[in-house]
Every structure is written in structure tokens, then in C-alpha cells.
Amino acid sequence: MRPAPSLEMGKTRIQSGQIHERARQVLADAHLQEAYRSSTLRLYTHRLQAISELPGFERLRERAYALKREVMEHLDYYLAQFAENAERRGGHIHWAATAAEACAVVREIAEGAGAREIVKAKTMVSEEIGLNRALEAAGVRPFETDLGEFIVQLSGEGPAHIVAPAMHMTRHDVSKLFVTHIHSEPTDVPEELTAIARRVLREKFARAGLGLSGANFAVAETGTIVLVENEGNIRFSTTAPRVHVALVGIEKLIPRLADLAVFLRLLGRSGTGQKLTVYTSLLTGPRRPGEDGPEELHVVLVDNGRVATLADSKMREVLYCIRCGGCLNACPVYRKIGGHAYGWVYSGPIGALITPQLLGLESARELPFASSLCAVCRDVCPVKINIPDLLLQLRSQAQEQVRAPREKGALVSERTLMRLWAWAMKRPWAYSLGSRLARLGQRLIAREGWIRRLALYPLSGWTEGRDLPALAPKTFRERWKEMGKQ
Ligand code: SF4
Structure with missing residues (x-):
């Protein structure tokens, strides 16, 4: 077999x-x-x-x-x-x-x-x-x-x-x-x-x-x-x-x-x-x-x-689980990668929470990231465990724990990118300029409406497992202006 x-x-x-x-x-x-x-x-x-x-x-x-x-x-x-x-x-x-x-x-x-x-x-x-x-x-x-x-x-x-x-x-x-x-x-x-x-x-x-x-x-x-x-x-x-x-x-x-x-x-x-x-x-x-x-x-x-686990007033929700398996059946990630990929006894969304609690986050820091955060697990859970929120909390803790130099570098660059993003979002002119530049830049790499590979680390991680839709030819503002004229 x-x-x-x-x-x-x-x-x-x-x-x-x-x-x-x-x-x-x-x-x-x-x-x-x-x-x-x-x-x-x-x-x-x-x-x-x-x-x-x-x-x-x-x-x-x-x-x-x-x-x-x-x-x-x-x-x-x-x-x-x-x-x-x-x-x-x-x-x-x-x-x-x-x-x-x-x-x-x-x-x-x-x-x-x-x-x-x-x-x-x-x-x-x-x-x-x-x-x-x-x-x-x-x-x-x-x-x-x-x-x-x-x-x-x-x-x-x-x-x-x-x-x-x-x-x-x-x-x-x-x-x-x-x-x-x-x-x-x-x-x-x-x-x-x-x-x-x-x-x-x-x-x-x-x-x-x-x-x-x-x-x-x-x-x-x-x-x-x-x-x-x-x-x-x-x-x-x-x-x-x-x-x-x-x-x-x-x-x-x-x-x-x-x-x-x-x-x-x-x-x-x-x-x-x-x-x-x-x-x-x-x-x-x-x-x-x-x-x-x-x-x-x-x-x-x-x-x-x-x-x-009980000592953490938020994370203790993990202990509410009655092991019905409902979140596994609903999870788009579990459905594709199955139970053994999680590497230990508990799998699926609840496994991604329980395992770091029982074995220590440093032993299972990949698991909270094995989720699309679509929140269907929360919707099906009979005891209403807020799984996506807890996953986010663990992700944040996992990032804080990062020690390897390359990963530390990734963390710094991610932070820098997020800061840059936040700065641009608060300034319409900067946002508009940024999106124009991005649209120009993507001409080199986008094919048929998709960007299949980004070479620049850590953005390359995004396209390792999925394609990125290319930016639309016109921004919302541009289309809005045109509609106003019409
Ligand atoms: S749906 Fe809720 S109760 Fe059922 S296994 Fe998942 S977390 Fe546990």
C-alpha cells in the first residue's frame, strides 16, 4: 500500500x-x-x-x-x-x-x-x-x-x-x-x-x-x-x-x-x-x-x-474542546493536507492550538500558521471556541520567539513593510503613488492577470504556495472619477 x-x-x-x-x-x-x-x-x-x-x-x-x-x-x-x-x-x-x-x-x-x-x-x-x-x-x-x-x-x-x-x-x-x-x-x-x-x-x-x-x-x-x-x-x-x-x-x-x-x-x-x-x-x-x-x-x-494552559485567561478556551472533529471536517487546510501533516496526535484547527499548548510553542511554532483564518472553524464549533483569534495570538507569540538570524531578518523586514503600508494608508497621495508604481512594476512579472512568482524575500514566501492576483489596470479612485463623469 x-x-x-x-x-x-x-x-x-x-x-x-x-x-x-x-x-x-x-x-x-x-x-x-x-x-x-x-x-x-x-x-x-x-x-x-x-x-x-x-x-x-x-x-x-x-x-x-x-x-x-x-x-x-x-x-x-x-x-x-x-x-x-x-x-x-x-x-x-x-x-x-x-x-x-x-x-x-x-x-x-x-x-x-x-x-x-x-x-x-x-x-x-x-x-x-x-x-x-x-x-x-x-x-x-x-x-x-x-x-x-x-x-x-x-x-x-x-x-x-x-x-x-x-x-x-x-x-x-x-x-x-x-x-x-x-x-x-x-x-x-x-x-x-x-x-x-x-x-x-x-x-x-x-x-x-x-x-x-x-x-x-x-x-x-x-x-x-x-x-x-x-x-x-x-x-x-x-x-x-x-x-x-x-x-x-x-x-x-x-x-x-x-x-x-x-x-x-x-x-x-x-x-x-x-x-x-x-x-x-x-x-x-x-x-x-x-x-x-x-x-x-x-x-x-x-x-x-x-x-x-488554564493560566492564560484567553488561551484557556482551548480546553473547552469536546473533540467532536467538526472543525477538522470544515477546515479547507485540513481537507487538503490531512491529519498526519500536523505531525502529532491532534490535527486541524484545534490541533494547531492544542499542540503548542501541550508541547510548548517552540516545538510547534509552524502550526498556528497552517490556517487560512477563514473562521469556518469558529462557526462550526459546538462550544464556540474562537479558534481564529487564538491562532492569531499564537502567531504573534511565535513571531516574538523567533531567534534564527534569517527568520529574525524576515521579522524585521515584515515589520518594516507593515510600517510602510500603515504610513501610506494614512496619506492618500502616497497610497496613490505607491499603487501606480506597483502597477508599472508588475508589467515585468504579471501574466494573464496573475503573478506566479515573486523573487524578493519575504514576499517570495507568498507565491511559494499560491498565485497572487495582479493589480487591476485602474484603481478604484480612477474608476470612481470616470463613473462620476459618465
Ligand atoms: S469544532 Fe470545537 S469542539 Fe469540535 S473539535 Fe473543533 S474545537 Fe473541538
């Missing part, structure tokens, strides 16, 4: 400029282009249909934003309340400040349970902390049970999308992958491919000593973990093994059980266009007498950079 852009999971540094190289690879691959185009378009269209059928959608978004703001402003209170209630119902609470601590906690629980095999529901936090590698190093085998995650685990890649990890693959790709790794018969029929994965995974569910999940929401009022899914694998992972571990980013808190209705109505519609996902599980403590479920429930509350 085609080599997809590689993604080294668990790596905590992104080489500056890597996104350009990865993006170029994806743009040159017609197969990948079609996979991303058709999948994102389908999800985006389903979303439009779903929200058109829900009266008061805007009010729900506003309510969700207000609830998330309330949680973030009192996160210490809600975390303590959640922990107390979860423990009262028999759960064990663990706190992990870093990725390494979170991995160590899971490893110790697995060792304590004597689990050599783990079944995993899809959890982005586990990708974020590099859990699979940490478990494998300790001799514990993790098995992804979400179909998309199962596929990308076989292919050795990371998720290409928050909600649809194998979005970059077609069914033909999956068939080849299964033939290679599972030695199944080739088939392009989706139902048969699903049946193959199901057969392999059934056996894992039966054997695993521990099931691991994330959490879509954690309800402070009751100490409940809420999980949404379409495949039923999360129910299996959280109930069949004797021990269940839930990895929960501390931003997943919501205050009350009644608030869940707000988020559930937004999540499915915004992500996949579903009114509700097929299964919604509310887990409060381990099993009680007469119930199914695990004997032990452990909740690992993961910080890993979230508290530092």
Missing part, C-alpha cells in the same frame, strides 16, 4: 518546517486527496443536515460555552467534587501531572492486576501520552478495539483525525492491510472487513485482564464517566475485563448530570451528523452486586500541560 506520511507517536518535538514537507507529500498524492476530500465532505454535509433539524442550536452552543467557562474558572472545585464522588462510589482516583506519570500509573495498575494484554477503547489522551509504547516496553500488549484505531495500529501510524482515525484510508487500503497483517482473504466489502476485525477482537476481549478507555465527559456532581461511541467496543472494553482504567484529561469535567444533555445534543451532530451516537454509557463506580462490569474502576486524571 502507499506509504502514508510517517508520524512518530509519543515524540514530543515537531521539527520546524516539517508540516510543509508533510503537506507537500499529501498534496502530491491523488489517492490521499480523494480520501480526505470525500470523508470530510460527507461528515460536513451530515452535520449541516443534523443541525438544520435542531431548533435552538445556537442557544445550545451558547449554553455549552457558558458551562465550559464555568468549569474552567472553577476547575479546582469541580475536580475535587468529581474525585470525592467517584471515590464514594468505589472508584480509585489517580492524579498524573505529566505524560510519563500517567503512563506509569496505568502500567502499575496493569501489573497489579496481572494483565499482560489490554483492550483499549479510542482515547486521544492515550495517544497524547504515548501509552502504547510505554506499555509495550513494560511487556504489556495493548490492543486497539475501535475499528479505525485497530486499522492505524496495524499500519503503524497515528490517528489521521480526532473522530475518524483511519480517514486517510480507503477500503482497498484496509483490505491490503488485513491481508498483510491478519492473513485474511482480500475483500473490498466494508461489512466483510468489519467482520474480520470483529473476529480478531472478540478473542482479545475475552482474554484481556484490563480494559482502558478515555472519557467524553466526567460529571462532577455524581463522579460519573460518560463515553459515547458507535461500535459497542467501548462497552466491551469497559465491562468485560476485571479492571477498567479511564484516562481523563482534566478539561473533560462538566458540573452536573443535567448539563450532559446540552453536550450530547451538540457532540454527535457536530462530529458525524448523528442526533446521538449509537451507544452512550454512563459509568459510576465499579460493578455492584448483581451488576455486570469491572470489579475495579480506576480514573486517571491527566494534566500534561492543561493547568499551564
